[in-house]
Amino acid sequence: MLIDARHREETRVAVVKGNRIEEFDFESAERKQLKGNIYLAKVTRVEPSLQAAFIDYGGNRHGFLAFSEIHPDYYQIPKEDRDALLREEAEHAAEEAALRAEHDDDDDLDDGIEEVERGDDEGTSSGDDRDDDDHDDEIDGDAEGAAPRAPKRGRSANEDQVEALRQRRMNLRRRYKIQDVIHRRQVLLVQVVKEERGNKGAALTTYLSLAGRYCVLMPNTSHGGGISRKISNAGDRKRLKSIMADMKLPPSMGCIVRTAGLQRTRTEIKRDFDYLARLWDEI
Numbered sequence: 001m002l003i004d005a006r007h008r009e010e011t012r013v014a015v016v017k018g019n020r021i022e023e024f025d026f027e028s029a030e031r032k033q034l035k036g037n038i039y040l041a042k043v044t045r046v047e048p049s050l051q052a053a054f055i056d057y058g059g060n061r062h063g064f065l066a067f068s069e070i071h072p073d074y075y076q077i078p079k080e081d082r083d084a085l086l087r088e089e090a091e092h093a094a095e096e097a098a099l100r101a102e103h104d105d106d107d108d109l110d111d112g113i114e115e116v117e118r119g120d121d122e123g124t125s126s127g128d129d130r131d132d133d134d135h136d137d138e139i140d141g142d143a144e145g146a147a148p149r150a151p152k153r154g155r156s157a158n159e160d161q162v163e164a165l166r167q168r169r170m171n172l173r174r175r176y177k178i179q180d181v182i183h184r185r186q187v188l189l190v191q192v193v194k195e196e197r198g199n200k201g202a203a204l205t206t207y208l209s210l211a212g213r214y215c216v217l218m219p220n221t222s223h224g225g226g227i228s229r230k231i232s233n234a235g236d237r238k239r240l241k242s243i244m245a246d247m248k249l250p251p252s253m254g255c256i257v258r259t260a261g262l263q264r265t266r267t268e269i270k271r272d273f274d275y276l277a278r279l280w281d282e283i
Contacts, residue, residue: 034059034192034202036211038283041204043186048179054201057190061201065190067178069205071220074188075181090251189283210276214261214269217276218254230259243269 004012009030015023027033041057043065053070054062072085194203210217227240240257243266249255261269 033195035195036192038189038191038208041188041190043182043184043188046179046182046184048177051178053178053182055188055190055204057192057202057204059196059202061196061199063190063192063202063204064200065188065204065206067182069207070178070182070188071206073220074186074206075176076183076186077176077181210279211258212272212276214258214264214272215276216256216258217273217280218256219280220252221254227257228259228261231257231262236262240269246270247273 002014002016004014010026010028012026013024014021039057041055041063043053044056044062045054047053051067053065053067055065057063072082072089075082075085077085188206189208190204190206191208192202193205196202207221208219209221210219227237227244231237231240240261244255244257246266247255247270255273257269261272
């Protein structure tokens with residue numbers, strides 16, 4: 001991690017892996033960064049033509065909240081209808097999660113096959129073992145872009161099923177219009193997902209995420225969670241899945257293990273998760 005704080009008006013941070021910049025961020029003294037901040041906000045205007053609402057969260061301009069970014073908990077509908085909607089969404093989310101788990105298992109199987117094939121190649125090749133290890137890392141990193149093998153041909157169908165389920169889950173809400181379920185002066189808990197730019201206000205969501213060192217907690221997103229896609233090793237993914245299973249998340253929560261959690265112990269990851277859970281309780 002490289003931190004450039006030579007200038008008072010701006011601090012820059014870059015995360016470098018080898019010769020490649022993985023992440024870059026900066027903070028300016030002149031312009032306050034809002035992305036990731038959580039606010040208790042109020043609806044100032046509902047716009048039926050956009051199927052969105054404009055929100056006063058205390059920024060320079062009103063924020064923009066798309067209808068798809070509003071959790072059903074905020075819908076002003078009878079409790080029975082809301083419960084039925086949440087129940088249907090939970091059922092679709094469970095199916096989606098099962099398919100994603102199956103998809104991950106297929107990935108793990110493919111990774112295992114690839115590792116065996118590489119092991120056979122290493123057994124018949126000569127040269128420095130360290131060079132072989134470096135080459136293996138490159139194969140792992142580029143596995144997604146490699147030519148598909150027989151087991152991976154079925155994976156696209158699995159992904160199509162997951163996408164179809166996601167669309168069905170989103171379609172459940174299309175029976176409602178924003179002007180019918182969200183009202184002016186209604187109070188919402190929102191998070192900034194995109195900074196103000198030009199004449200446009202910040203983009204907001206009611207689906208919150210709290211980022212820790214090793215985990216990202218999504219306290220009101222039941223259909224999210226899992227292991228970072230950047231973690232591609234089958235053994236690592238299996239170990240982290242076991243840790244996630246032991247956490248026993250409530251049905252209404254999701255959690256993602258970040259790449260930074262790869263080399264961390266069960267205790268460290270659990271401690272980070274517990275911190276985020278306490279933070280959410282405070283919020």
